[in-house]
Amino acid sequence: MAAHEASAVAKLPTAPRTRLQVPGSVNQVLKLTRAQFGEYLSSRRFVILVGIVIAIGGILTAVVAYFRSSLVSSSSLAFYGSLWGGAAGFVIVLAAVFFGGDAIAGEFQNKTGYFLMGLPIRRSVVYVGKYIAALLASLCVLFLFLVILLANGAYYYGGNALPWQLLPSVLLAVVYLFAVLGTTFLFSSLFKTSAYGFVLTAILFLFGFTLLQDLVQGLVKMEPWMVISYASSAIGEVFAPTVNWGLGGTIVSTRIPTGPGRFDTVTSYTSGVAEGLAIMLAYFLITGVVGLLLFEKEEFA
Amino acid sequence: MTAPTIEATGLTKRFGNFTALDHLELKLEGAKCVGFLGPNGAGKTTTLKMLTDMIFPTAGECFINGISVQAERKVALADAGVLIESPEIYPSLTPRQALQMIADLRGLPARDTKGRIDEVLSEVKMADWADKRVGRFSKGMKQRINIAAALVHDPDVVILDEPATGLDPRGMAEVRDIVRGLKKRNRLIFMSSHILQEVVDVCDEVALIDKGKLLFYDTLANVTSKFAGGNPTIDVGLARPLGSESALQDIGALPGVTSCTLLEPKRIRLRFNGGPDGREQLLASLVELRIGVTSLSEPVSALEEIYLKQIEKGD
Numbered sequence: 321m322a323a324h325e326a327s328a329v330a331k332l333p334t335a336p337r338t339r340l341q342v343p344g345s346v347n348q349v350l351k352l353t354r355a356q357f358g359e360y361l362s363s364r365r366f367v368i369l370v371g372i373v374i375a376i377g378g379i380l381t382a383v384v385a386y387f388r389s390s391l392v393s394s395s396s397l398a399f400y401g402s403l404w405g406g407a408a409g410f411v412i413v414l415a416a417v418f419f420g421g422d423a424i425a426g427e428f429q430n431k432t433g434y435f436l437m438g439l440p441i442r443r444s445v446v447y448v449g450k451y452i453a454a455l456l457a458s459l460c461v462l463f464l465f466l467v468i469l470l471a472n473g474a475y476y477y478g479g480n481a482l483p484w485q486l487l488p489s490v491l492l493a494v495v496y497l498f499a500v501l502g503t504t505f506l507f508s509s510l511f512k513t514s515a516y517g518f519v520l521t522a523i524l525f526l527f528g529f530t531l532l533q534d535l536v537q538g539l540v541k542m543e544p545w546m547v548i549s550y551a552s553s554a555i556g557e558v559f560a561p562t563v564n565w566g567l568g569g570t571i572v573s574t575r576i577p578t579g580p581g582r583f584d585t586v587t588s589y590t591s592g593v594a595e596g597l598a599i600m601l602a603y604f605l606i607t608g609v610v611g612l613l614l615f616e617k618e619e620f621a
Numbered sequence: 622m623t624a625p626t627i628e629a630t631g632l633t634k635r636f637g638n639f640t641a642l643d644h645l646e647l648k649l650e651g652a653k654c655v656g657f658l659g660p661n662g663a664g665k666t667t668t669l670k671m672l673t674d675m676i677f678p679t680a681g682e683c684f685i686n687g688i689s690v691q692a693e694r695k696v697a698l699a700d701a702g703v704l705i706e707s708p709e710i711y712p713s714l715t716p717r718q719a720l721q722m723i724a725d726l727r728g729l730p731a732r733d734t735k736g737r738i739d740e741v742l743s744e745v746k747m748a749d750w751a752d753k754r755v756g757r758f759s760k761g762m763k764q765r766i767n768i769a770a771a772l773v774h775d776p777d778v779v780i781l782d783e784p785a786t787g788l789d790p791r792g793m794a795e796v797r798d799i800v801r802g803l804k805k806r807n808r809l810i811f812m813s814s815h816i817l818q819e820v821v822d823v824c825d826e827v828a829l830i831d832k833g834k835l836l837f838y839d840t841l842a843n844v845t846s847k848f849a850g851g852n853p854t855i856d857v858g859l860a861r862p863l864g865s866e867s868a869l870q871d872i873g874a875l876p877g878v879t880s881c882t883l884l885e886p887k888r889i890r891l892r893f894n895g896g897p898d899g900r901e902q903l904l905a906s907l908v909e910l911r912i913g914v915t916s917l918s919e920p921v922s923a924l925e926e927i928y929l930k931q932i933e934k935g936d
Contacts, residue, residue, distance in 0.1 A: 340699060340700075340727055340728045340729060340774055341728050342695060342696075342699045342727060342728045343725075343726070343728045348726050351722070351725040351726055352722070352726065355711075355714070355718070355721075355722040355725075356711075358713075358714075358718070359711045359713050359714060362713040363713055430709050431706060431707070431708050431709040432708065432709045432710065432711055433708075434675070434705055434706045434707075434708030434709075435708040435709065435710055435711075435719075435767070435770065436726075437673070437674075437675050437705075438673050438675070438698065438701075438702075438703025438704070438705060438771070438780075439698065439703075439723065439726050439727060440694070440695045440696070440697075440698040440699040440726075440727065441695065441726055442694070442695060619675070619676040619677060620670065620675035620676060620706075621636070621670070621675075621676050
């Protein structure tokens, strides 16, 4: 026994007994973000998402090639407005659900949170570090999609045919990603089971908010400014021939026949660019603060 | 340098109507290992989680090295190594990457980090797996990495929640070696465990909790003495069978020994009233008898007896 103990002691660490200076919270966020981002990039879900985006990009490329005469004969503005403006929101939602749906709930269910919670860090450091890592991973996917579209655009219109509207649209898409990811993190922090967080965010973003938006504008006949998915229309609005840059939405009323001599009016709304941006920022700030507060109060019981 | 401390004052935790922990008053001070015992649901993990701010007290407060965990979590936990609930490590990380992350977040100087990670990985016998992904590891291997993560910054205070969980017998023995090594380096270790042998082997003191209340906290020797209704019991392990009856009588005649029983050919049980200081003399006297003494320990059965008696009393 004595010899056994002696051998164990001989291998003991020899670090000097100087009290460690724990890094500041901002520094810790950066360190945690780096580790989490690496974790996301090497995760299976990242590979799957990249595969999905490549598939979506491939389908769009094939459709454009097939309908070349009608699509390509229009301007590059219409090309990007239709493809980027139409699909970027979907890619963003997909990325946010993949990386944010179970980001916080998974820390409880998979017990990975216990690996971090015994450290001298604020809980907000974990929340913010994971958020930024998820944001970076989502941006990788979003920019992959953009690169596919740019390659198509360069092929049909040449490398110099980029409409200036693409830049504000991409910036709006990034802000939309901030908001959607903030919202998925908030929902995720309501649960301690990954599946609940994942399913709820998937249902809400893929169907729920769109349905709510339709109900508000179709039945209540009111501009659905309170629904986050409504804000995403600003990403495509930038490409419109007459852009509404303002804080109010554009109302489009269409009379549709419902029977002999009878008509009904269908009202739809498109958010103005400033309005969409304001909704996105409001969602980002409110969900960010509420999610952080919830996580601060969450117990690892 | 002041002695490391862990303290709980009036620590209470209620989950709805259920009181998981009821006004715990406990102060651990100095370099030692304290075993935290109690049946399932007694409040052990609840206590450890409050000590590390994973859950919040309904009342009371915890201190590590005199710093309130609830008021200054970041400062209080800076010098503590924590292993609670056998955490999972992000599966795509390698042990080296996981420990690098912990070292970075704790502020270990970059120049020391690599060497330190190599040392702790070697200490938990995971050096050969340092660059393999954790996702493919067994439960026991992950637990070794968790132990390494708790020790990577060489903390003054170590809080371990059933550290031998998932480990094979060799792994359990290695955990005991690690804890003994920490004691020799003047660390304070607070360790919950279900394995009484582990507690007897490495702990100097023991705290028993049941139904959220602390039943006792004392040295192992005092506990066995006080609750076993007599003098502390000591088991003497021998390298060879005790040769004769006269050898047993010689042992029985040693100062402080009040009774002596041959349990097995190579194991003797003594009742000893010489106190903790007298144990050193007892060991020297036994060695002088040339009977092949290999160990001197509190018997597990004594602790087990006390454990069960105290828990039953609570029922």
